[in-house]
Amino acid sequence: MNIKTVLLSGAALGAVFAAAPASAACVASGADIACTGGTETNSVVPTAGGTVTVTNSAVITGAGDAILGDGVEDVDVTVSSGSIVRGATRGIDGASDWTVTNSGTIEGLGSDAIRGEARMTVTNGVGATIWADDDAIQFDGGVVDNAGDIIALDKGITTDGTVEVYVRDGARILSGNEAIEAGDNSVVRVEGSGYVEAVEDAIQLGRFADVVVDAGAQVVSTDIGDGMDLDSGSVVNRGLVSAVIEDGIDFDADGGEGATIRNEGVIQGFTGVNVERGLAGDPANTSAQVIANLGLISGTSGIAIDLGEGDDGLILEGAAARMEGDSFFREGDDRLVLMDDLAAPFADGTLFDGGAGTADTVAFDGAWTLADLTEFTTTARGLTTLTVLTGTADFTIALAGWEIVEVGGAAYAFDEIFPADVPLPAGALLLPMGLLALAGLRRKRG
Numbered sequence: 093m094n095i096k097t098v099l100l101s102g103a104a105l106g107a108v109f110a111a112a113p114a115s116a117a118c119v120a121s122g123a124d125i126a127c128t129g130g131t132e133t134n135s136v137v138p139t140a141g142g143t144v145t146v147t148n149s150a151v152i153t154g155a156g157d158a159i160l161g162d163g164v165e166d167v168d169v170t171v172s173s174g175s176i177v178r179g180a181t182r183g184i185d186g187a188s189d190w191t192v193t194n195s196g197t198i199e200g201l202g203s204d205a206i207r208g209e210a211r212m213t214v215t216n217g218v219g220a221t222i223w224a225d226d227d228a229i230q231f232d233g234g235v236v237d238n239a240g241d242i243i244a245l246d247k248g249i250t251t252d253g254t255v256e257v258y259v260r261d262g263a264r265i266l267s268g269n270e271a272i273e274a275g276d277n278s279v280v281r282v283e284g285s286g287y288v289e290a291v292e293d294a295i296q297l298g299r300f301a302d303v304v305v306d307a308g309a310q311v312v313s314t315d316i317g318d319g320m321d322l323d324s325g326s327v328v329n330r331g332l333v334s335a336v337i338e339d340g341i342d343f344d345a346d347g348g349e350g351a352t353i354r355n356e357g358v359i360q361g362f363t364g365v366n367v368e369r370g371l372a373g374d375p376a377n378t379s380a381q382v383i384a385n386l387g388l389i390s391g392t393s394g395i396a397i398d399l400g401e402g403d404d405g406l407i408l409e410g411a412a413a414r415m416e417g418d419s420f421f422r423e424g425d426d427r428l429v430l431m432d433d434l435a436a437p438f439a440d441g442t443l444f445d446g447g448a449g450t451a452d453t454v455a456f457d458g459a460w461t462l463a464d465l466t467e468f469t470t471t472a473r474g475l476t477t478l479t480v481l482t483g484t485a486d487f488t489i490a491l492a493g494w495e496i497v498e499v500g501g502a503a504y505a506f507d508e509i510f511p512a513d514v515p516l517p518a519g520a521l522l523l524p525m526g527l528l529a530l531a532g533l534r535r536k537r538g
């Protein structure tokens with residue numbers, strides 16, 4: 093759904109319920125407040141340690157915040173199916189240690205739907221909606237378990253703190269800015285057909301991020317953001333991570349810990365996976381990023397991955413492994429691994445550039461032998477174009493900036509295996525004795 097459609101439908105609902113007749117629908121009993129039908133037009137002010145229960149299609153409409161609990165700690169709010177908490181400003185203004193369990197609708201028509209502080213837990217059930225003119229959920233950290241819709245004209249879930257966010261099968265987070273924005277050590281799970289869409293970054297986390305996107309799930313930036321913008325951590329993608337203008341996954345500067353990606357789905361963007369190199373004023377990420385790609389990584393810019401400084405790695409494995417665009421490994425001793433079960437891993441002539449660093453290694457791992465590396469041309473500038481026999485389909489790879497070749501676990505100097513065009517015999521004479529016979533199996537293109 094597009095954000096404008098969401099805005100219109102939300103505003104229309106607001107107008108309908110604002111016109112409904114008012115009655116005192118909420119009754120306090122000790123620390124517990126029960127709203128059991130009708131419309132409550134006053135802000136509901138809970139008691140610390142208490143509860144607010146909204147049932148039987150009750151509607152709370154505050155002139156400002158519908159539930160006004162600023163500074164009131166440890167409150168449990170339950171909104172049942174068909175019931176509505178709709179503030180002209182915020183839906184819920186809470187404090188620390190709040191639990192919000194929503195099966196109905198929580199809306200902030202003029203600001204956030206839910207504002208909280210530390211250790212907040214929000215559960216949004218199947219069929220439930222949290223809708224905001226500003227942020228849907230803004231707090232100091234906690235848990236958001238979403239099986240329904242979280243929709244915000246600004247940010248979906250936002251905090252500088254740590255979150256655990258679960259987007260369950262069939263659930264959505266739609267945002268006019270960033271959909272999920274959180275600090276270090278945050279966990280995001282997008283399950284089943286879960287859907288996260290943002291105009292800016294769909295998922296924006298700090299260091300030590302832990303993100304899993306299931307098969308069938310989607311994390312999408314539709315305009316000026318990245319699919320994921322992280323500092324460091326772990327991403328496992330079996331679904332779709334996509335950006336239209338920016339990068340599929342972008343890594344900002346971290347503390348040296350680096351990141352790993354296991355991709356069994358699709359990661360696509362201007363650059364599929366990009367690392368900040370300090371070129372645009374932002375500090376560079378100089379850490380190691382290691383990617384195991386069993387799916388598709390695609391860059392519409394013509395660059396699939398650009399891993400920057402650090403000892404980075406890319407492992408291509410399986411018949412579905414595919415890179416659309418070139419790969420740049422740059423400074424550091426990087427490692428490219430091609431397993432022996434590849435089918436059509438990239439378009440012929442795709443470049444893999446080890447870049448600076450004097451021990452960049454390209455490894456043909458598994459059952460490869462030197463005989464599989466059949467035809468090659470090497471220019472004096474060090475660009476080697478190599479045709480590889482896979483048994484199912486040949487592919488041609490362009491290699492630059494690599495110093496070491498591993499084949500079937502044995503390591504060789506790159507220039508020994510792929511001697512430059514001129515002078516012709518010099519490289520062959522440098523081959524280890526055991527390789528001389530095998531060298532005859534390879535032929536150099538004229």
Ligand SMILES: [Ca+2]
Nearest residue numbers: 379399401402
């Ligand atoms: Ca790097």
Ligand SMILES: [Ca+2]
Nearest residue numbers: 402421423424
């Ligand atoms: Ca590197």
Ligand SMILES: [Ca+2]
Nearest residue numbers: 422446448449
């Ligand atoms: Ca390098």
Ligand SMILES: [Ca+2]
Nearest residue numbers: 447449452493
């Ligand atoms: Ca190099």
